Every structure is written in structure tokens, then in C-alpha cells.
Amino acid sequence: MRIRSFIAINLPQPVKKEIGFLIEKLKKENKKYPIKWVADEGLHITLHFLGSQDEVILEKIGEVIERKIKELHLGQNIPKLFITEIGAFPNLNRPRVLFITCQEEGDKNLIRKFQKEVGQEIEKLNIEIDKRPWIPHITLARIKIPTRINIPKFSTFNFQFSINSIDLMKSELTPTGARYTILKKFIL
Numbered sequence: 001m002r003i004r005s006f007i008a009i010n011l012p013q014p015v016k017k018e019i020g021f022l023i024e025k026l027k028k029e030n031k032k033y034p035i036k037w038v039a040d041e042g043l044h045i046t047l048h049f050l051g052s053q054d055e056v057i058l059e060k061i062g063e064v065i066e067r068k069i070k071e072l073h074l075g076q077n078i079p080k081l082f083i084t085e086i087g088a089f090p091n092l093n094r095p096r097v098l099f100i101t102c103q104e105e106g107d108k109n110l111i112r113k114f115q116k117e118v119g120q121e122i123e124k125l126n127i128e129i130d131k132r133p134w135i136p137h138i139t140l141a142r143i144k145i146p147t148r149i150n151i152p153k154f155s156t157f158n159f160q161f162s163i164n165s166i167d168l169m170k171s172e173l174t175p176t177g178a179r180y181t182i183l184k185k186f187i188l
Contacts, residue, residue, distance in 0.1 A: 002052040004171045009045040015161045016040045023140055029150040036142045042180060043138055045102060047115045048122060048129055057125060058168065062184050064121040065166055072114055075188045080105040083159035086151055094146035099137040164188060
């Protein structure tokens with residue numbers, strides 16, 4: 001059986017709740033636009049989208065994740081992330097994806113190294129990965145018809161959190177949106 005999957009950092013519940021408040025403010029400012037907002041339970045940081053893979057390959061990907069966590073000592077050096085600003089792909093003037101960016105505290109860039117090295121290992125399994133520069137972000141909304149978005153002035157973002165795990169995720173597309181399930185959790 002093939003499973004649509006990705007590797008992610010799931011957010012702690014209090015952070016999801018805070019970002020949910022931010023999404024509610026953005027919704028109020030943009031009621032008239034055709035925007036599909038992400039539900040609180042769907043908030044995460046994608047490290048790699050894997051596409052549809054069979055269970056044997058997902059097992060190998062799990063081994064890669066586990067090995068890289070050990071090699072980079074993520075368990076001893078648990079990265080802390082903080083939210084920096086609102087952004088969009090391709091840009092804020094004609095957004096298709098609205099997000100908030102994340103930055104790792106300090107200068108170790110362990111998550112960036114982890115994302116890069118896991119990607120290199122996944123490619124060896126003949127899985128195509130996204131070659132664009134990786135921007136750590138949390139998707140807030142998707143916009144089918146690019147339109148200008150009203151972004152209210154916010155005081156500084158206070159979302160800061162430690163990464164507790166790296167998760168191998170299953171993604172099921174439904175008429176009401178994507179539904180995510182953790183296939184395997186790798187505790188840091």
C-alpha cells in the first residue's frame with residue numbers, strides 16, 4: 001500500500017493555539033477573499049514532502065531520520081524555534097501560500113543541517129525532493145486565486161518553542177482539507 005507522506009515538526013498545542021488566534025485575526029481582515037485557512041491541528045513545519053511511498057521505503061526513511069538525529073545530537077541539543085514574520089509564496093503582493101517564518105535560536109542551525117542531510121539520504125532512495133532553498137515556515141493559508149491580502153499590524157511575535165520530535169506523517173486529502181496522522185514519532 002502506498003502512503004502520501006512527509007517529514008515534519010509538529011507544534012506544541014499552546015503554540016498551535018497562539019497561531020490559531022493569529023489566523024482568526026487574519027480571517028477577519030480578509031473575509032471577502034477566497035482563502036482556505038489551515039485548522040489549528042494541521043499546523044506544522046514540513047521538512048520534506050515525500051509523495052506516495054510504500055511501507056518498505058517509509059521504513060528506510062524512518063531509519064534515516066533516526067540516524068541523522070543521533071549524528072547531529074539533536075537529543076542533547078534540542079533546538080528552540082521562534083516565529084519571526086508573516087511571508088508568502090511567491091510574495092505578499094500575489095500570495096498563493098501565506099505563512100509565518102521560523103528561525104532557530106542561536107547559530108547552530110541544527111534543523112537546517114538535519115533537513116539538508118536527510119534530503120541527501122532520501123535522494124539516495126530514488127525519491128525526488130524539492131531543490132528550492134528551504135525556508136522553515138508554518139503554512140497559515142492557501143489562496144487559489146492570487147489576491148492581495150490585508151495583514152493587520154501585530155505586536156512582536158512571542159511564539160517560541162522547543163522541538164520535541166521529528167515526525168513521519170501521513171497526509172490524506174479530503175474534500176474538507178488534508179488530514180494528517182503521525183506514522184512514527186522520533187522523540188528528541
